[in-house]
Amino acid sequence: MAGGAATLHSIEEYRRGYEDEHRLRGFRSACGFVSATWGLRCPRCGRSDFAETDLATTGRLAAFTVQTVPSDEFLNDAPYAYVLVDLDAGGRVAGWMPGIRTEAELAIGKPVHYVPGYKPGLQFGLTSDDTAKSERP
Amino acid sequence: MREVWVVGAAMNRFGKMRESGREAITSVALAALGRAGLEPNSVQHTFLSNCFGVAERQAHLGPLLNTGLGIPEVPSCTIESACSSTSAALHEAFVHVAGGFADVALVAGVEKLSHLNTLAATSYFAMGADYPFETCHGATFPGLYATLANAHQAKFGTTAEELGSVAVKNHANAAMNPHAHFQKPITMEAYLGSPMIASPLRLYDCCPFSDGAAAVVVAAREVTPEPAAEPLVIKASVRSGSIADMHDRPTLTGLPATRFAAEKAFRQAKITPKDVSFLEVHDCFTIAELMALEDLGFTPPGTAGKMTSSGATAIDGHVPVNPSGGLKAKGHPVSATGAGQVVEIFEQFNHEAGGRQVPNVEYALAHNVGATGGSCSVHIFGHR
Ligand SMILES: CC(C)(COP(=O)(O)OP(=O)(O)OC[C@H]1O[C@@H](n2cnc3c(N)ncnc32)[C@H](O)[C@@H]1OP(=O)(O)O)[C@@H](O)C(=O)NCCC(=O)NCCS
Numbered sequence: 001m002a003g004g005a006a007t008l009h010s011i012e013e014y015r016r017g018y019e020d021e022h023r024l025r026g027f028r029s030a031c032g033f034v035s036a037t038w039g040l041r042c043p044r045c046g047r048s049d050f051a052e053t054d055l056a057t058t059g060r061l062a063a064f065t066v067q068t069v070p071s072d073e074f075l076n077d078a079p080y081a082y083v084l085v086d087l088d089a090g091g092r093v094a095g096w097m098p099g100i101r102t103e104a105e106l107a108i109g110k111p112v113h114y115v116p117g118y119k120p121g122l123q124f125g126l127t128s129d130d131t132a133k134s135e136r137p
Numbered sequence: 138m139r140e141v142w143v144v145g146a147a148m149n150r151f152g153k154m155r156e157s158g159r160e161a162i163t164s165v166a167l168a169a170l171g172r173a174g175l176e177p178n179s180v181q182h183t184f185l186s187n188c189f190g191v192a193e194r195q196a197h198l199g200p201l202l203n204t205g206l207g208i209p210e211v212p213s214c215t216i217e218s219a220c221s222s223t224s225a226a227l228h229e230a231f232v233h234v235a236g237g238f239a240d241v242a243l244v245a246g247v248e249k250l251s252h253l254n255t256l257a258a259t260s261y262f263a264m265g266a267d268y269p270f271e272t273c274h275g276a277t278f279p280g281l282y283a284t285l286a287n288a289h290q291a292k293f294g295t296t297a298e299e300l301g302s303v304a305v306k307n308h309a310n311a312a313m314n315p316h317a318h319f320q321k322p323i324t325m326e327a328y329l330g331s332p333m334i335a336s337p338l339r340l341y342d343c344c345p346f347s348d349g350a351a352a353v354v355v356a357a358r359e360v361t362p363e364p365a366a367e368p369l370v371i372k373a374s375v376r377s378g379s380i381a382d383m384h385d386r387p388t389l390t391g392l393p394a395t396r397f398a399a400e401k402a403f404r405q406a407k408i409t410p411k412d413v414s415f416l417e418v419h420d421c422f423t424i425a426e427l428m429a430l431e432d433l434g435f436t437p438p439g440t441a442g443k444m445t446s447s448g449a450t451a452i453d454g455h456v457p458v459n460p461s462g463g464l465k466a467k468g469h470p471v472s473a474t475g476a477g478q479v480v481e482i483f484e485q486f487n488h489e490a491g492g493r494q495v496p497n498v499e500y501a502l503a504h505n506v507g508a509t510g511g512s513c514s515v516h517i518f519g520h521r
Contacts, residue, residue, distance in 0.1 A: 015269060035385050036270065037267070037270045037382050037385050038270070043380045043385055044385075062384070063285070063288040063291070065280050065284050065286075065287055065335045065336050065337075066335070066336040067276075067277060067279070067280045067335045067336075068332070068333050068334060069279065069334050070256075070259075071259060071260060071263055072256050072259070072260045073273070074275045077275070082274065082275050082276045082283075082335075084284060084384045092384045092385065093270075093384065094270060094271050094276065094382075095274050096275040102336070108288070108291045120273060121273055
């Protein structure tokens with residue numbers, strides 16, 4: 001894909017990916033940076049030398065917060081967690097986890113996985129440590 | 138480049154305004170001009186910020202302000218950079234005056250949101266972040282900064298008491314500031330007992346929803362050789378940017394935009410952090426003040442909590458931080474915040490700060506962040 005970025009997915013396609021197609025669309029830049037965030041150039045190296053890729057749907061918590069005051073679209077879900085997830089094989093995305101009431105339920109590094117089909121937002125669930133181990137080589 | 142001075146600055150009391158944003162900013166702009174000993178007709182350009190004017194069903198406030206000031210022919214434009222809007226407007230005014238495109242420029246910022254409920258205000262503020270990649274997944278503004286606080290705690294062991302020391306200090310300072318939204322000190326016990334908003338941030342870690350208006354008048358030194366009050370010389374006026382989504386940045390424990398702006402500002406002013414007498418930093422949440430001190434180069438990464446707990450950033454400390462009470466306690470009417478920081482510095486330079494007066498002021502630094510650091514301003518002020 002040297003030089004060309006014409007086939008990159010749109011923001012709407014990213015949303016449809018996790019809402020309807022059970023996939024997380026992203027890109028991998030020639031500099032090594034992997035992300036889901038839309039752009040026509042890599043935000044790290046400024047080049048357009050990147051390739052469309054599907055990101056892993058499993059990963060580990062990079063940072064999180066449990067929100068008791070919700071945003072308007074999550075009015076009936078509080079408290080819930082807003083999470084940043086380091087996906088296996090690269091890329092960090094933002095998402096949320098329903099049903100989390102206190103920060104003690106989560107920890108940075110805990111394995112999580114994408115939970116398809118729940119709207120709105122990109123939803124993650126806790127992966128039990130056993131499952132996580134068996135999924136890893 | 139011409140030398141540029143802040144010759145006047147004024148604000149109203151942040152908190153809840155009864156009048157409209159338009160009425161408030163017009164009186165405050167007149168007051169700022171009054172401090173400079175200038176009439177409105179000396180203004181050659183107005184740079185206005187009013188991010189959430191739509192909450193009052195109003196856009197394009199610049200011409201209304203200028204009309205209200207009796208200078209309808211003066212050009213105006215609206216400068217938006219989320220929470221750093223009026224410091225961005227100040228930078229534009231600086232560029233105009235330094236470059237000779239105007240001799241006197243008015244910088245004005247106003248916000249009125251207190252008529253909205255918590256949910257609506259929270260939704261407005263969230264618009265400063267990336268909707269499809271951050272906020273549509275449930276993040277509020279406290280939530281975004283809470284995520285940074287979580288990462289900071291994990292990396293450096295930053296404690297609740299260290300975050301709390303920022304809140305206790307800034308509430309204590311605001312208690313001596315008649316312009317402040319909150320004018321009551323809080324105790325560490327009250328801080329620790331305040332409800333969680335977005336873990337680890339509690340109510341007392343957060344800036345409030347404030348209304349407010351603030352204005353600054355800048356002028357070329359050569360056109361105002363004898364201003365009515367002691368002017369601030371703008372030694373550095375720097376804007377910076379960084380990757381908008383914090384999860385795409387290389388770090389979650391600081392704001393790259395602050396680092397970029399600080400390095401450039403210290404070079405421009407030809408001083409180092411050691412020369413700074415006090416700072417007004419962007420403490421929209423307590424964690425933001427800690428990251429600011431680290432990113433601005435006042436203390437190594439991970440140590441600002443200990444520095445604050447030790448009292449080093451209190452008004453009688455080694456380097457006072459947010460003597461005004463900061464966004465945390467003076468209040469954060471988004472578009473008035475950057476200009477409000479300059480009002481504090483102006484009052485300090487003119488020995489008008491009462492109980493929060495910092496002794497022997499030589500240089501002061503103002504740091505103002507847009508959203509989670511997609512944009513940032515650093516200004517350094519000195520004496521003539
Ligand atoms: C924390 C927050 C959710 C609280 O808002 P709220 O729930 O509407 O609070 P209320 O107006 O119901 O106030 C409840 C009480 O707490 C006080 N209070 C509200 N916010 C406060 C704050 N940030 N700090 C200290 N006290 C606060 C009020 O004065 C009130 O006290 P009272 O009962 O004695 O009158 C809100 O202030 C907030 O979201 N702040 C962050 C704003 C923001 O994101 N700005 C942009 C940053 S970049």
